[in-house]
Amino acid sequence: MADIESSGGGGKHKGKKKGKKLSTRIDMTPMVDLAFLLVTFFMLATTMAKPSALEVTMPTDEKPKEDITIPESKSMTLILGKDDQIFWYMGMLKKDPDISKTTFGPEKIRKVLKTKQIEVRNIILSKIKSQEIVILIKPMKDSKYRNLVDILDEFEICGIKQFAVVDFQPDDQVNLKKKGFIE
């Protein structure tokens, strides 16, 4: 099909000028080659999966104008440990908290978060203040960045809006050790 017809236009007619009939067909092989080369190139160069973003707002290191106190009953502390472990207890840092151990997963930490969220909503402290759970995240030294992202993602799934990432303190270490969760 991509050949040039040579038969046409050969006949001579006397008196009449007739232009040579040229075939309109051209050899498209190189064009196809080029097209597919480009297709291949762009296919390989393309980054298809677009990453998504998790927006977080942290407090600045300025001294807050007034101390914000959160009632013990609506706060919860999560400690992110080694190997995807999570230690949690209700309330903030205190002498002898009732620490439980769990890990990531819909049946594990998400269940805990959901039940606690509902429990806190049901406490009537004052009618004006919001009854949403406030969670403190304390990542330990040997936890990974992935753990932090995962837990923030869990908050997003559960609809927990109030949380803070704070430092893991020596007292937490003592508490965990007492319970035998860490060496």
Add this chain to the structure above:
Amino acid sequence: MPKVKIPRKSTFIDMTAMVDMGFLLVTFFMLATKFRPDEPVQVILPSSTLTTPIPDKDLITITVSKDGRIFMGMDNPKHMEDMLDGFIKDFAKDVKLTDEERKKFSLQSTFGVPAKDLADWIKLEPDEMRKNQPGIKWDSIPEKNELFFWMWNARKASPRSQIALKADGETNYPIIKQVIQVLTNKTIQGHRFQMITSQEENRMAGAKAKQK
């Protein structure tokens, strides 16, 4: 002797349709392509169920590799140059760069070199440049913290830019804490930032099932 004449069939085929298809695909990929910037390290992002896309312009990207190296980059060459000028003025006065070198720096997608190696690093070949990046220096003393000065000047160069933290999922938390500490510094005001994650399918399904 009678010869059996085998009819000769043409080997040519009509390629018009194929060409049409080919160029259609070329056009599609050309328009859909966003080139992957040349990165010094491969970062495996942690996954999340979120689908919020990252803004595609005016972005200050902080990349943290698995081994704890910190890199920075801005998508606008003009901002990169302004940031470099500011950094040299504030922190590394003894670094002298020619206009050409500054231009070269501004075209980098990411960089991660300590201030003392900056001048030597810019002189390298592009391939060497990509490899020789030990990471931006972090120090607990604010006056010595290079990451702080880079960030501070990046914010000054483009106050409207958003900050994206692109860290490997396996990075140890203390490194991330160092970065967050710089971001939440009151002079930088970068306490609102985006953590870049990859999308996760199966957990998303899990989340939906849970909501029912």
